[in-house]
Amino acid sequence: xxxxxxxxxxxxxxxxxxxxxxxxxxxxxxxxxxxxxxxxxxxxxxxxxxxxxxxxxxxxxxxxxxxxxxxxxxxxxxxxxxxxxxxxxxxxxxxxxxxxxxxxxxx
Numbered sequence: 001x002x003x004x005x006x007x008x009x010x011x012x013x014x015x016x017x018x019x020x021x022x023x024x025x026x027x028x029x030x031x032x033x034x035x036x037x038x039x040x041x042x043x044x045x046x047x048x049x050x051x052x053x054x055x056x057x058x059x060x061x062x063x064x065x066x067x068x069x070x071x072x073x074x075x076x077x078x079x080x081x082x083x084x085x086x087x088x089x090x091x092x093x094x095x096x097x098x099x100x101x102x103x104x105x106x107x
Contacts, residue, residue, distance in 0.1 A: 033057060035099040043087040044075075044099035051080050054105045062098040063088035070097060077104070 032050030044061035059075035075084035
């Protein structure tokens, strides 16, 4: 972890604005999906391995910045076995507060 994201995380923790996300390693999510953090905690990833050939999923990531503002972003729709990712910040100004996913069937 570089100093900028670490500083952001420490600042958020000290201010009580950010609860550490305990999904730094792959964890099972609902529906045969796995979620994890990457990019020093600034990107949320989801990969689903179940479902039929037309089942798609995408990452739904809640971001938080140093001021405590939260917002939601989504990754691209992906077919089974592929990873959908959404990045809160490329400069270290925001991190992932939560990772979820959405699913749909596409013919």
